[in-house]
Amino acid sequence: MSIKVIFDTDPGIDDAFALFYALSHPEVEVIGITTVFGNVPIDISTNNAYILIEKSESNIQVFKGASKPLLRPNGNFPYFIHGDDGLGNINHARPENIKDNIEASDFIIDRAYRYPREINIIAVGPLTNIANVINKDPKIVEIIKSITIMGGSWFAGGNISPVAEANIYNDPEAAEIVFKSKIPITMIGLDVTHKVFLTASHIKYLASLKNNSGKFLQDISSFYVKFYKETKNMNGCYFHDATAAIAFTNPEFFIFKKGKVFVSQDRLTRGQTVIFESEKFHETPIDDERKNINIAKKVQSKKVINKFLEIAEKYMK
Numbered sequence: 001m002s003i004k005v006i007f008d009t010d011p012g013i014d015d016a017f018a019l020f021y022a023l024s025h026p027e028v029e030v031i032g033i034t035t036v037f038g039n040v041p042i043d044i045s046t047n048n049a050y051i052l053i054e055k056s057e058s059n060i061q062v063f064k065g066a067s068k069p070l071l072r073p074n075g076n077f078p079y080f081i082h083g084d085d086g087l088g089n090i091n092h093a094r095p096e097n098i099k100d101n102i103e104a105s106d107f108i109i110d111r112a113y114r115y116p117r118e119i120n121i122i123a124v125g126p127l128t129n130i131a132n133v134i135n136k137d138p139k140i141v142e143i144i145k146s147i148t149i150m151g152g153s154w155f156a157g158g159n160i161s162p163v164a165e166a167n168i169y170n171d172p173e174a175a176e177i178v179f180k181s182k183i184p185i186t187m188i189g190l191d192v193t194h195k196v197f198l199t200a201s202h203i204k205y206l207a208s209l210k211n212n213s214g215k216f217l218q219d220i221s222s223f224y225v226k227f228y229k230e231t232k233n234m235n236g237c238y239f240h241d242a243t244a245a246i247a248f249t250n251p252e253f254f255i256f257k258k259g260k261v262f263v264s265q266d267r268l269t270r271g272q273t274v275i276f277e278s279e280k281f282h283e284t285p286i287d288d289e290r291k292n293i294n295i296a297k298k299v300q301s302k303k304v305i306n307k308f309l310e311i312a313e314k315y316m317k
Contacts, residue, residue, distance in 0.1 A: 002029035004118050005248075006108055008065070009241075010038030010125030011048040013082050013224040017198075018124055018150075018241035019049075020213050021308055023056045024315040025249055031111060031119075033062045034104035038125040038170055040077055040086035042067040045125075048086050050095040055216045057317040065104030066128035069171035078166070081227050088223035105132035109140060116143040122248055124150040124241035126167050131174035134181050141181045150244035151175065152189035152261065152273035154295060161271065165190050168263060169271030176263040179273075185293040187261060188244040189273065192254065192299035196243045199236035200225060202305060206312055213316040239304070246304050247296060253307070255298035260290050 007022055007030050009015045022028050033053070035046040042064060049062045068074045083089035101107070108129065112119050121144065123130055130147065133140055151167035152175075158164040168175045179185065203221055206214035221237065228234040247254055258278040264270060276282050278292045 003027055003120060004115055005030050006032050006034060006111065006119060006121050008034045008036060008104070008121055008123040008125060008129055009049065010036050010040065010045045011052060012039035012045070012086055012125070012241070013088055013220050014237070014239065014241040015039070015124055016052055016087065016220060017217060017239070017308070018122070018245040019052050020056055020217065020316060021242055021245045021311055022122060023058050023060065024213075024311050024317075026315060028249065030058075030060050032107055033060055034065050034107060034129050035062060036065045036104070036125045036129050037067050037074060038167065039082045040079075041074070044086050047094060047098070050098050051087065051092050054095050054097065056213055061099070061101055063101045063104040063107040066126075066132060069126065070128060070131060070173045072171070072173070075170065081224065083223045088220040090219055104129045105136060108133045109137050112140055112143050117145050120145050120248065121147045122245055123147060124167070124244055126170040126174060127151070127178045128171045128174045131171070131177040134177055141183045144183050146184045146186065147178065148186045148188065148244055148248040149178070150188050150193065150241050152187050154189060154191045154273070154275050154297065156190035156194055158272070159190060163269050164271030165273070168273055172263045172265045172271045175271070176265065179261040179263060179293070180288065180290045182291055186247060186251070186256070187273075187293060187295045188247045189296065192296045193238055193240040193243045195299050196239040196301045196304050197234070197236055198239045198305065202236065202309065205309065209313055209316070211316045214312060242308055243299070243304055246307050250303070250307055253300045253303045254296045256294040257297050258292040259295050260292055261295070262286065
């Protein structure tokens with residue numbers, strides 16, 4: 001029996017790896033893709049989702065979501081990481097299969113009631129769409145099965161500020177709503193994604209496979225790898241979003257701790273995820289009835305990469 005997933009994304013080069021993985025996995029049924037601002041503006045994000053559907057030879061609907069944070073104006077988009085088009089400046093032609101669908105949060109609500117306690121969300125961008133779902137229908141938290149989030153940081157510091165990971169920083173108010181909800185959550189943050197490294201050799205291997213997806217991933221990742229080479233002297237790239245997707249299918253590759261997550265919304269520490277570990281005594285606990293969630297603390301990085309390559313080799317088109 002396949003596992004129903006809604007994939008919430010802001011494509012984005014690393015989003016493409018994660019989405020191709022989820023679409024190809026034989027035990028995962030992606031029932032819809034919802035887009036959000038983040039790596040690029042919402043129109044480019046949505047356009048890119050359609051490109052990825054086309055390239056993966058999938059027949060999945062795309063639902064356009066939030067164009068800006070809940071309470072803040074948009075910040076700067078990281079074109080220097082993902083390219084002006086969000087896919088490494090490959091300048092792909094506009095897909096022909098773009099449709100007018102209902103808004104992303106309305107789609108999530110509809111499917112949650114259609115399949116109560118069966119819907120899992122993999123969210124690899126800002127959490128604005130998910131917060132909109134909760135704000136529109138607070139009872140929805142009782143019937144969404146799970147959310148796996150690529151975002152946040154425990155001990156690893158930040159990648160957009162000294163303390164904040166980019167997805168949470170981009171809409172901290174939305175993230176706080178989601179972490180405060182009673183939906184079962186797994187947080188895959190920088191503590192583990194900064195330990196999973198896709199090398200140039202791995203990318204070359206993907207391109208050698210007898211499918212179109214691997215070659216496309218190589219094409220879009222050249223710009224991304226160049227950024228990491230110039231800024232961190234790395235011969236490859238971090239595997240942020242795909243690590244979250246693989247944590248969903250293979251949690252045994254990770255060690256998790258239980259804790260309550262709070263999101264800072266002030267100017268200096270905006271987007272910092274403050275974690276109260278359940279096993280430790282804290283002198284300043286905040287009791288607002290939020291639940292402990294699963295927070296990834298350690299990862300078997302080789303197993304994560306090997307799982308991605310296995311799915312790519314066996315199932316990607």
